[in-house]
Every structure is written in C-alpha cells, then in structure tokens.
Amino acid sequence: KPVRERQRLPVVPQGIERDEFLAALDELKAQLGGEFVEVNDKPLRDGWYMEHPNTHDMMTILDEEELVASAVVYPSTTEEVQQIVLWANKYLIPIFPISMGRNLGYGGAAPRVRGSVTIDLGKRMNKILDINSEDYTCLLEPGVSFYALYEALKEKGYDHMWIDTPDLGGGSVLGNTLDRGVGYTPYGDHWACHAGLEVVLPTGEVIRTGMGALPENNTWQTFPYGFGPYSDGIFSQSNFGIVTKMGMTLMPNPGGYESFMYTFQNEEDLGPLMEIIRPLRIGMILENVAQVRHIAQTIAVRGHPRSKFYQGSGPIPDEVLHAAAVESPVGDHTWAYYGMSYGPPHIRAYKLAIVDAEFRKIPGAKKVDPKSLPEDEYFWSRDRIAAGIPDIHELRWVNWTPNGAHIAFSPVSPIRSADAMKLFDMGKKLHHQYGIDFFPAFCVGLREMHLIVEIVFDRDDAERKKAAMDCLRDMIDQAAALGYGEYRTHLVLMDQVAGTYSWGDGALMKFNERLKDALDPNGILAPGKSGIWPKRYRGRGWEM
Ligand code: ADP
Structure with a gap:
C-alpha cells in the first residue's frame, strides 16, 4: 500500500x-x-x-x-x-x-x-532478567515478546519448561498480561500466572509488590501475594502505575501433547455443545481454552479476500460461506472446535476417549484426522499455540477486506446453551443490520466463556468504519441489558464499557476515581484508560 x-x-x-x-x-x-x-x-x-x-x-x-x-x-x-x-x-x-x-x-x-x-518501554527495556529453571519462573522487562521468551528457553536448552502464548506471539508478555490477555495452554490465564510486579507510581515512587517488598527475598516469583492487601490487581487494565518488571510462572513440559479438531454441522448445535463443554472444561478434561469457531472465521483465516467468494454488498450469505468451506476441513459443517490434550500417550488416550464420547452426542459431530491436514492448514497453527509456540498465522483473516483492520467485541458469559445462543443471535442480528460479516468465536476460559467477535473493516472506508462503530456500540449496550459485560475493550469504547459496570450507582467507578485522584493527583498517567478519568479531566467532554 x-x-x-x-x-x-x-x-x-x-x-x-x-x-x-x-x-x-x-x-x-x-x-x-x-x-x-x-x-x-x-x-x-x-x-x-x-x-x-x-x-x-x-x-x-x-x-x-x-x-x-x-x-x-x-x-x-x-x-x-x-x-x-x-x-x-x-x-x-x-x-x-x-x-x-x-x-x-x-x-x-x-x-x-x-x-x-x-x-x-519495550524498545530499550527488553531484558529477560531471570529464568529460574528450578522454580519454573522468570522475571521480565516490558520489551520481552512471547517470541523472545520462547527463543531464550530454547537457547538455554530448558526443554522442561513451556511458555504460554496468545494468538499472536509478537506482543509483550508483560503488556499482554497487564491487559489480561489469554493464551491456549493450561497456563492461558496470564494474569493468574504472573507473580510480582515492580511499578513506578504516577508521582514517581517505585514499589515492588508481593514478596518483592521484602528486601532480601527469594520468593518474589513463587508466592504472588506477600503480606497485606494484594495490590497487583489495581495495576492491570488501569492507569495507576507503570510496570517496569513482572514475574511470570512457566509451565512444566507435560511430556507429550496432541491437538484435536471436531466439527459440528448446524448453527443450533452451539447450544447443546456448550452444555457438553462446561463440565469437561471445569473438570479439566478439556485442559486449555476451548475454542469453538464459526465457519466464517474458518474461511477468512485461509487468507483470501472476501471478494474471492462474494462481490455483493451486505453480509456474505451463508450458502456462499458453505460453498467456500467445502475444501476446508470444516466441509459442510458450521462450527470447528480446536483443542489439545496434554501428557504422555496413555494419559491423553484416557481424556480423549471421554471427549470423543461426549462430543459425539451431537448428531453429525465429526472428528478431523490431523494426518489428513496439510502443513499450512490453520489447525497446525492452533497446534503450535496450544503447545506454547508463538505464531502469527491468525493475522491472515485481516486480508478479508482491502486495507484490512480489526476491532473486537468480547463479552463474558456463563458456559450455557441459552447464553451462547442469546449472544450469537444478538451479534448476528446486529451484524446483518449494519451489513457486516459476522466472525464469532467462543472461547471457554474455565467457568466462563468470552465470545470474541472480530469486525474486519477497510480502514480507508469511512462509511464502513462508522458502521463497525455503530454495531459495536449497539452490541455493548444490548449485551449489558442481557447481563453480559466485556472483559477488555478498544480505547475508543472504554468509556462506554466502563459505564456498563454501573452497579450501586457507579460505585466501582467512584472507587477507581478515588484511587486515581489519590495516586495521580495531577492526572498525568494515561488519562481515560479503562474509562478512568483524573479530576482535571472529569466532566469536561473527554468521554466518548
Ligand atoms: P502488547 O503487549 O500487545 O504489545 P501493549 O504494549 O500495547 O501491548 O500493552 C497493552 C496495554 O497495556 C496498553 O493499553 C498499555 O497501556 C498497557 N501497558 C502496557 N505496558 C504497560 C506497562 N509497562 N505499565 C502500564 N501499562 C502498560
């Protein structure tokens, strides 16, 4: 371009x-x-x-x-x-x-x-300060990417430890963790897996959290809580401090792994599938974030532009998607499940047999044989990521439109049939109303799921950008009315999303504002991030 x-x-x-x-x-x-x-x-x-x-x-x-x-x-x-x-x-x-x-x-x-x-911070503060091969931990500066951490373990020959990586591995481990990003091994909840922070406060003092506050400590990365209030929480998705060091735990190599993929025929299969997934996930038979992806995203991630399949305006019709999918592993089905089983063969076989019996309760469920899939198939990208190997294949769906860009809607819900269908129907209806292709993927964390809807738009097309924004704003409001809130959002939507967390006459935001004013009296640090505006800015038209 x-x-x-x-x-x-x-x-x-x-x-x-x-x-x-x-x-x-x-x-x-x-x-x-x-x-x-x-x-x-x-x-x-x-x-x-x-x-x-x-x-x-x-x-x-x-x-x-x-x-x-x-x-x-x-x-x-x-x-x-x-x-x-x-x-x-x-x-x-x-x-x-x-x-x-x-x-x-x-x-x-x-x-x-x-x-x-x-x-x-990342450009010059990019050192891996420590990798502890006995405790399975590391201490990182902001500029360490998932790729860099992965390479460092390989270089040192530390095959007994794995990292966890999100869908795209080029980002900062520290930045992604502060934003509460997720990955796809059993250590996928990055925030839950971090241990210890060093933070520069908005008035210039430095603190170390958890055991890091003990001057001669040797447990900063092994016991996250230390003594007294657990302060780490207020530094994630916030504007209360600048994190300069973060401890992270590393996963033991499980001694083997095996990706698996199932497909399900009908859109309505989503409901019963969620009822099957919930107990399996909470019981750790499904050991990593369980991903259920719609056919639209499966097509788009193959990297072709939408114009290859459809030249009309408005959302791409279902029959066109299905025709396009015939050559993909999804065939004439609608949903693809990507998962991984960990451990030596006999341990995997035990868990995979349970998964197979349960998934086959959905009529028409099909297990895809990985041996039938070519090397560049998306399945193998999911395989790498679920094994903690950074990858960027996921970016391919940005080619869907010219000058492709994306923005996400990511509400949290229970793992239940009714919730999945309510969110799916609401999203689909609004995407149709605004003439946008609907790319839903359900990601089951442990006891909840995030619906991740990526809107792909042409960043040079003002009209399509407006449609995307209008659609997002409607989805956020309608989801909140149904009881669903976002786990994370884009800068331009932070005020709106923060506004949906309004219980008790906005008591949580009042608390956040009180913290903000105490910690950052001049309101210099990331004003407006997560909808938190310092006193100097509040009520002066900055919100959007
Ligand atoms: P990535 O990790 O994907 O490269 P960023 O560096 O942009 O992403 O971090 C994600 C978010 O976390 C940003 O909104 C940024 O404001 C916040 N953030 C990143 N690094 C720090 C940090 N060291 N201290 C405080 N906030 C941070």
Missing part, C-alpha cells in the same frame, strides 16, 4: 503552548539523551504487525489523527521512567506507557488522549 506522504505539525497536548512543550521536551532530551526523545512530526505510517508504528493505532477505527502521540520517549531503566513521570508532573503533560504496542484490535500503540507523550 503506498504511503500517504503529507506534512504533519506535531500535535501538542492540550493545556500547554507549542514552544513551552518543545522546551519541556528539550529538558527531557538532556536527561535521557537526544535520540531517545522523538517528536511525532513524520507522516503516520501504518506498517504491519511486525513493523508496527508506536505513534498511533495502525488499525484505527477513527480518523488516524484522533488518537495520536505528540512524542515518543524511550527510557532504558526504572530510574529513567521515574524521571519521565516527574517531568510529566512538572508540566502537566499526559503520558501513556506501552510495552510493545502490538495490542491490535484494542488500540495498538495509541494513547487515549490525543497529544500524550508515549513512553515506549
């Missing part, structure tokens, strides 16, 4: 004059070194996943200039992060920390407030 060259004046944060801002940046340059403070005055380039910009959201649903940084700074130590925070307090400049900024679908590297100074 040709780069749109154009002149850009750097954006300046609101409330400060351009000259004063540039002078303040010079002061920061003197502290960090000139090359580690960059004014964002170049044309905005979208790049692609592995060469993504850190100045804006490469998959923006708004105008590209809306959520854009004024400058990017690159600290190399916790002390430099403290210096940046003190500098921001001095000039009341909003700062926005990212680890690597590959948070695609949720805002990428973009700050919530236009003109914020982005702190790109």
